[in-house]
Amino acid sequence: MYLVSATDMLQKAKAGHYAVGQFNINNLEWTKAILETAEELKSPVILGVSEGAAKYMGGYNVVVNMVNGLLKDQNISVPVALHLDHGTFEGVYKALNAGFSSIMFDGSHYGIEENIEKTTQVIKDCHAKGVSVEAEVGAIGGEEDGVVGMGECADPDECKQIADLGVDFLAAGIGNIHGVYPANWAGLSFETLDAIQQKTGIMPLVLHGGSGIPNEMVKKAITLGVSKVNVNTECQLAFAAATREYIEAGKDKVGKGFDPRKVLAPGYQAIKATVKEKMELFGSVGKA
Numbered sequence: 351m352y353l354v355s356a357t358d359m360l361q362k363a364k365a366g367h368y369a370v371g372q373f374n375i376n377n378l379e380w381t382k383a384i385l386e387t388a389e390e391l392k393s394p395v396i397l398g399v400s401e402g403a404a405k406y407m408g409g410y411n412v413v414v415n416m417v418n419g420l421l422k423d424q425n426i427s428v429p430v431a432l433h434l435d436h437g438t439f440e441g442v443y444k445a446l447n448a449g450f451s452s453i454m455f456d457g458s459h460y461g462i463e464e465n466i467e468k469t470t471q472v473i474k475d476c477h478a479k480g481v482s483v484e485a486e487v488g489a490i491g492g493e494e495d496g497v498v499g500m501g502e503c504a505d506p507d508e509c510k511q512i513a514d515l516g517v518d519f520l521a522a523g524i525g526n527i528h529g530v531y532p533a534n535w536a537g538l539s540f541e542t543l544d545a546i547q548q549k550t551g552i553m554p555l556v557l558h559g560g561s562g563i564p565n566e567m568v569k570k571a572i573t574l575g576v577s578k579v580n581v582n583t584e585c586q587l588a589f590a591a592a593t594r595e596y597i598e599a600g601k602d603k604v605g606k607g608f609d610p611r612k613v614l615a616p617g618y619q620a621i622k623a624t625v626k627e628k629m630e631l632f633g634s635v636g637k638a
């Protein structure tokens with residue numbers, strides 16, 4: 351199976367009232383754990399790569415070749431999109447040229463006019479290569495690779511303006527934030543989400559910062575038009591906890607327990623368990 355754009359899988363998800371998970375990757379173990387789980391559960395999946403993660407892994411070409419290699423050697427048959435997460439205007443073109451199949455251009459920190467101008471250009475160049483485009487309206491709170499937002503709610507009219515440019519799916523702030531949610535978090539604004547869906551119709555909507563939103567809120571958001579949920583922090587926390595447990599139990603000091611393949615194994619299984627739980631919650635199991 352080759353990489354596919356995310357357009358088709360998200361249109362099907364919107365029509366079928368479920369969501370496809372975007373799981374961010376950081377290395378080979380992360381990627382293999384997510385692909386293996388998607389294949390086992392027969393779920394479509396989106397691999398998210400932030401610019402920071404692409405740099406960490408060695409560059410966009412490394413990422414594309416690693417993912418394509420896994421698709422082939424692991425006989426992955428479910429639809430897989432490789433998606434740039436929160437791309438800058440420059441990052442979009444690096445990812446596009448390397449072979450990403452889906453792109454998020456995050457122009458939310460520009461004024462609406464400049465966001466429109468740059469998004470229009472990105473759509474034209476991505477669609478020429480069959481690559482899907484996600485745009486963002488209204489900054490999403492928390493920190494994403496140094497871009498800090500305050501968790502605002504997007505203006506539904508601006509959402510329609512951006513949607514009408516021809517984007518394939520739209521991220522809109524509805525009170526969600528990136529990272530770990532604070533105890534005093536006000537929750538999602540379903541009123542805003544509903545207003546955005548009314549204006550944008552069949553356009554699949556994206557929920558960022560999906561880690562830590564209570565399950566019932568995620569389910570309700572899916573009924574109101576969310577077709578893609580981004581999960582990042584939750585996999586990181588699961589990986590770190592499982593790895594800490596291994597080290598604290600002194601298992602690295604027993605026999606060949608220091609073998610990196612053994613050290614990373616509990617974290618690998620923890621990512622798989624987290625991805626499975628999310629795919630079940632989002633309703634994408636068996637939809638590939």
Ligand SMILES: [Zn+2]
Binds near residue numbers: 490494558580
């Ligand atoms: Zn995000």
